[in-house]
Amino acid sequence: MTQPDTNGHFGVFGGQYVIETLMPALKQLDTEYERAMKSPKFHKRLERYHSTYIGRPTPLYFAESLTKAVGGARIYLKREDLTHTGAHKINNTIGQGLLALAMKKKRIIAETGAGQHGVATATAAALMGLKCDVFMGARDMERQALNVFRMRLLGARVIKVESGTQTLKDATSEAIRDWIGSVKDTHYIIGSVVGPHPFPKIVRDFQSVIGHEAKFQIMVKEGRLPDLLIACVGGGSNSMGLFHPFHHDEEVAMVGVEAAGLGISTGHHGAPLAKGKVGTLHGSKSYVMLDKDGQVMETHSISAGLDYPGVGPEHAWYRDTGRAEYAAVTDKEALAAFEKLSRLEGIIPALESAHAIAHAMKAGAKMKKNQVIIVCLSGRGDKDVVTAQRALGYEE
C-alpha cells in the first residue's frame, strides 16, 4: 500500500490537525503538487535547478580513513553538505518555491531554527522573485546571528519570535499563525517532513533525490545495495529523503539518530521517538515530547536542527512497523564525531550530521568488513564552529 493515504495518514500517524481556515489551502497545495508531479515541464525545471544551481548529484564519498579507524563496515558519506547553501534543505525549498509559483502565490514564509532552512528558503525566494518572511525564535537569532544576516542579505525579512521558548517550535507555531491570516496570497514552505498533510509527503518527495542518487551511486561503486542507512532525525527530512527510496528493499536496514542531548535519562534531549508520546503538534499526529499533562516539553540538543519536540509522522510509522530503528546520540558523542570527521576526512560536518556519524562509528565497528553503510552527511559545519569551539574547549 502506498503511504500516505489520501488524507495524509501513515498508519495512525499524520493527518491534518489544523483549523478549518487552512484546509482549503492544504487541498489546493495537494492538487497543485499532484499536477506538478505529472508535469514533464515541472520536472524539467526542477532537474535544471538540481544540476545547475543546487549542484546535484552530490557525491557519494567512500570515507576510507574513517572506515579504517572504525575497523568494520565500509562507510560511505552522501555529501549533502556540498549543495548550494550547504545543507539538504535547499532540495525542498527549490521544489516548493516552484510550487508557489505554480499556485501564483506572491509571498513565501518559513520557520527556521539554526537558520539553514531559513537561508535555503530566502535563497529560493531570491532566485524566483518571491517576497519572503522567515520566522525565527529570539534565542536562535542570538545564537545564529550570521545566518540572520545571510537571510537579510538575500532579501528576506527575519521576524523575531518571542513567544513560548523562543526556538524552532515557537517559530513554527508563529509561521502557521501567520499563514492562517495570509493563506490567500502566501505559501508556507515548511522545513521538514512535519506539519499537516500534504507537507510530510511533499517534503519527503523533494528530499528523496538524496536516496535515489545514493541508490544509483552505490550500485555503481559496490554493485549492490547497502546493508545499513544512517541519518540524523530532528523533524526528519534528510533521513526520510535517504530512507524512502529504499523502503521496499528489505535487505537494507535503516537507523534514524535522534538527539540524546545531555542523556536520555536526564530528560534534556530531543528524542520523541525514544521517549515521546502519541499526540498532535503543528498539524499532524506523531510522537511528541509531552509532559504528563499533555503539554509540549522543552527540548535540548547542542544542534539547533535537532532541538524540536516533534518528528515527522512517517518516521513514527516506520518506528511502529519496525521498518526503521531509531537510536540516540548525546551532545558529547556528537562533538567527538564532529572532531573525528574533521581530522580523519577533512570534512567539518554540521552538528546534526555529526550525530549520524557518531552512530555510524558505533554501528560500523560491530559490522563485517565487507558490509556497507551509507551515512547522510546532511550539512556542513561552518555554522557550528563557534558552538563547537566553545564546547570542545579550543578557546585560549
Place this chain on the structure above:
Amino acid sequence: MSRITDTMNKLRTERKSALAIFLTGGDPSISASKNLILAAAKAGADIIEIGIPFSDPLADGPVIQRSFLRAIKAGANVTAILKLVESVRKEIETPIVFMVATTLVINHGVGKFMKDSAKAGVDGIILPDAPPEEADEFIPAARAAGLDTIFLAAPTSTPQRLKSVARLCTGFMYYINVSGVTGDKSATVADVGAQIRKAKKVSKAPVMAGFGVKTPEQAKALSKVADGVIIGSAAVDIVASAKNQSAAPEALARYIRSVRKAMDSH
C-alpha cells in the same frame, strides 16, 4: 435535548441572539477562574466556552496564548479544569463547552476525555484543530458521552466544505469570522454577512460567529446575521488587564452587560 439546544431554542422564542463568552480555564488561577465564569453567566452570557490551556495553541493570538501560559503556570491541566467545571456546574445551569486542542484529548484518552467532561457537566466540545477530515476520531466518543460536537467553518471554506462541517455540528456551528488567529483582525458584517447567511442555509444547528468580535456594536451587528456571537480575546483581555483579581469579575460582568444590552436593543 441538550442544554445548548434548549438555550438556543429558548432564545429564539424570545427573539434574542445568543452570547457565548470564552474564558481560559484556570486563568489566572483555578479559584479566580471559577468566580469569573460565575460572573459571566450572571451578567448575561448564554454559553460559557472554557479554553483548556495548551502550551502551543496554533489558532490563537497573543492574548489567549498568554492566558494559557498564565494558567499552566498556576497549575491548570485537564484534570484541574474538569474539577473546575464540576464545581461550577453545581451553581449554574448555563451551557458549558470546552475548546480544547486535540493533543490534550488524545493524551487523556479520547473516550475517557469525553466521559469525564460529560460527567463534570460539560455540554459540548470544540476541537479547533480537528477539521471534518479528522472528526471521526472524536465524534463517536463525544456523542456516546452525550456531548454536542461543534465544528468550525471559515471564510475560506468552499460551499462543499461548509456542508461537510454543517453535517457534523450539533448544538451550534462555530463560524470563524476572519481569516486569522483569535483577537487578530476585526470582523464586520460587510465582510462576513454573506458567508454567515450561506452557513445558516446549510446548517441545521444555529450558527454562532466568533473571532474578531470585541465591541458591543460589532456584537449587535453580527448577531443580526448570525444566531449569536462568541467573544474570546476581548473577554480574556479584560481579565488580564483588571487592576487586581478581585476587580476582574466585576470588570468582566460590566463588559458582558454592555454587550448584552447592545445585542438586545432593536
